[in-house]
Amino acid sequence: MGGPLLACDEAGEPDGDALLHPAQRLRSAVRVSGRMRTASVECVAEEVPVAMVYNGISHAVMLATPADLEDFGTGFSLAEGIVARASEIHDIDTAHHVDGIEVRMRVSNRAFDALKARRRSLAGRTGCGLCGVDSLGQVSREVKPVAARPSVDEAAIHRAFVALGEGQALHALTGSVHAAAWAHADGTLFAVREDVGRHNALDKLIGAVALAGLDTAQGFAVVTSRASYEMVLKLASVGGGLLAAISAPTGLAIDLAGRTGVTLCGFVRDGRMAIYTGSRTSTATQTE
The missing domain is CATH 3.40.140.10 (Cytidine Deaminase, domain 2)
Incomplete structure (x- = not known):
């Protein structure tokens, strides 16, 4: 579930000597209520660039909350079809830089070869990503019908x-x-x-x-x-x-x-x- 989040009091001040979780930070603000203006310190969610790196090659960068990054890398890889199963990710760690975080994954040869082929097919496209029917047809990714039949009321x-x-x-x-x-x-x-x-x-x-x-x-x-x-x-x-x-x-x-x-x-x-x-x-x- 990630590390513990910091509890703040009503004024936004941290409780006790607890350290901030990397998913949040304290920022100064002015609260306004009618004619009343009060200086405060607010707990706000953090947002940083997170790069998905496969076998040393950066594939995508998202703006994300820096928590549960192993889950993030694994889920992104599965949901984007980069790996077929979690076991194709042989190793995963994170590297923190001044300008963001890298989620570094070592994936199977099959997955990496398929990723390189996908990157070659994307090369040279116009900047908007989905420009025209041809680009849309290439970018759209269909999936097989799901077999799951959850019995849920x-x-x-x-x-x-x-x-x-x-x-x-x-x-x-x-x-x-x-x-x-x-x-x-x-x-x-x-x-x-x-x-x-x-x-x-x-x-x-x-x-x-x-x-x-x-x-x-x-x-x-x-x-x-x-x-x-x-x-x-x-x-x-x-x-x-x-x-x-x-x-x-x-x-x-x-x-x-x-x-x-x-x-x-x-x-x-x-x-x-x-x-x-x-x-x-x-x-x-x-x-x-």
């Missing part, structure tokens, strides 16, 4: 969201990070991961689940964000069968969930939800 999904709200330690201090959690079929949580980026939080969660050796067919993911195409793609890539989001999905996310067999739920809050694809919640939806 709607009460379990709501139970997971209640627990997620109680388990967001960094968000409670800073108010500025997303969370992703893995829930067992009964709605109890296995792990919560937080990050300034919703995709990063899901990558960290995927890594935690993989490193623990959990069967993705026996649980589901819940997220404190909208459900974008990329979020569905990441979960489907590792065989996850159900994604529940506190906010809305996008149309492209619904299309992908339908093609891959992922049950996609949105607007999960206050005892309600919308089920857009799949029928893997065991309680039938009633039409009023």
Whole structure:
């Protein structure tokens, strides 16, 4: 779950002599309430460049919260299809620099050869990344339909969201990070991961689940964000069968969930939800 977070008092001052967790820092601010202005020290979430480095070659750099970086590297590698399984990552460590952090991974020859081939296919493209139909066709990555058939009822999904709200330690201090959690079929949580980026939080969660050796067919993911195409793609890539989001999905996310067999739920809050694809919640939806 990462190191302990620092507890701050009502003025934002650190409690006792505790050291700041690297995921957060203290910054000066002025709180305004009506005509009242009060100097304060606020706990804010940290955001740093994190480079994913494979066999000595940097592949991608994300702005992320510097916590749970082994989970992050593992989950990113799996969700992006760089490795087929966590065991293809033979070694992983981090290197801290003045301008950011490197997550250094040594991967199998098969994975590294495939990554080099992918990098060659990306060379020379225009800067916008997805410019025109040809580029979109090359960049889009489809995944096979998922085999997972988690037996989950709607009460379990709501139970997971209640627990997620109680388990967001960094968000409670800073108010500025997303969370992703893995829930067992009964709605109890296995792990919560937080990050300034919703995709990063899901990558960290995927890594935690993989490193623990959990069967993705026996649980589901819940997220404190909208459900974008990329979020569905990441979960489907590792065989996850159900994604529940506190906010809305996008149309492209619904299309992908339908093609891959992922049950996609949105607007999960206050005892309600919308089920857009799949029928893997065991309680039938009633039409009023």
